[in-house]
Amino acid sequence: MFRSWRIGRIFGVPTELHWSFLLVPVAILVYSYETGVGLRWSQVRWWSSITTLLFVFVLVHELGHALTAKACGVRAEKIILFPLGGGALIPTEPERVWQEVLIYAAGPLANVLLAVIALPLLLWQPGGWYMIQFYLNPFSNLIVAPTLTEQLLGITLAVNVVLAVGNLLPAYPLDGGRILRALLKHSLGDRRATVVATVLGILIGLGLIGLSIRLSDPVLSLSALFIVSFSALELNRGWQRRQLQRTALKDVLRPPPPDRVYASDTVARARVLFSRTDARVLPVYTNWNELSGFVEREVLHREAGREEPVRLHYEAEYITGTVEDDLLELTERIVAADVYGAAIYRGGVLDGFVFTEDVIVLLDRSPRRFYKRFRSPTSPSPGA
Ligand SMILES: [Zn+2]
Structure with missing residues (x-):
């Protein structure tokens, strides 16, 4: 594409x-x-x-x-x-x-x-x-x-x-919108300046869509659609960054699982361990009990044979962080390293893991998730 x-x-x-x-x-x-x-x-x-x-x-x-x-x-x-x-x-x-x-x-x-x-x-x-x-x-x-x-x-x-x-036009991502954001950054800060430029982008873009329909101009329609979607994406990215800044790392920290997956284990055993957790990724250890990398549930179910060793299907790569780390900064490092997650240490001792999968759930605003939250046991649901 x-x-x-x-x-x-x-x-x-x-x-x-x-x-x-x-x-x-x-x-x-x-x-x-x-x-x-x-x-x-x-x-x-x-x-x-x-x-x-x-x-x-x-x-x-x-x-x-x-x-x-x-x-x-x-x-x-x-x-x-x-x-x-x-x-x-x-x-x-x-x-x-x-x-x-x-x-x-x-x-x-x-x-x-x-x-x-x-x-x-x-x-x-x-x-x-x-x-x-x-x-x-x-x-x-x-x-x-x-x-x-x-x-x-x-x-x-x-x-x-x-x-x-x-x-x-002062609409992100057009040049005018970027100039506006650069000028506002000093007084409003990066985040608010982006919100102003992208909201203007959405409003002006919608106005241009209306104009393009009146003029029946397909080129203008396409350009306006591009402005609206680009602004919406950037606005959402800003929201996600804010969410990550506000969330404490410990809120997405998964403690080390009681039963370890070893690289020499069979896929069948690893699947059993996955069935005991809702985690979509598990740490993989060497026979010397050293952390070696991560394996994904999906990968084991989709492409691995039962008797094959986990060794063939996991990613022997991860990054490390500490419990004091900022979640946004850690997520950016995970994404840049293109790994499943990070091993988090407290005072030199392994304290748990942060997986991209869990961070994505945190950032997921889909209606289904909203509904699920609404229906969660802590909030009264209709008919309960
Ligand atoms: Zn330009």
Whole structure:
């Protein structure tokens, strides 16, 4: 789904094309086909030039971000280009707020620059002024037939103005939303600034969906949907981080199980031990009683033969922590190490385990879980 191809380095920034670009030639052919007439090559040429222009405008926008980041001493990992947009991957934040604002503003500013170049060139054309009047009032009729140069310059002007203004909307994850978050971070703190930018993202995105329906514009619908879902994801991520910060590590700590699973045990014995616990992951020990790694219930039930040793089916990797650790920080370490969990020590003695599975349950807000909590024995349930 996220496959993309490297097309080269542009000004030293690795640039990739997303696989969905394969759909562009298909879309051009579909748009240029007319029943009874066949493929209209003039249309193929027209749509190919338009998509190439769009591609260049988006690339210039992303280069604006990436090159400004480099100038601020921050690494731009890569640029990914999609048929209707792009993204510059800048993994680390710059030191100062004004640098962050500058990096995010540089994309729209690059589009402003293209528009500023196109404007006098268009005005210089005989029909240029009519084109501009036409763009300023889309419900008017174009009274002259513009030349190809006038059309291309007109599109350059209009698309770049739309790209600059659209991206400056204060809605996360657009550039404007990121600028707003950077500006608010100082006074509100990281978390609240993110909440403001993402809630605005959801509201503005919903407004744009409404507008796109009125204008019956599928491209705007898609972009608006993207804004809403990206904002919702980021809002949820913030909520999850907050949950983890608020939860004490001991609340998800599982004590060492009374019966140990050994790497030399058969799968059948390990399954019996799993049947005595609700844990989905159990620690695995060596014959010298040293902790060696973790085994997952699912794996043993799905792919392991009864008489096979557990040794073939467990992951001999884990990280360690202490009971004083922050749960958010520990979870981030577990995820970064890509392991099932962490062994937690208290004063040098093994105190228990934190498993990703248990952390996920803590973060699960699905309606089913809510219902389960509602029906739990501690709260009165209807009919009880
Ligand atoms: Zn941008």
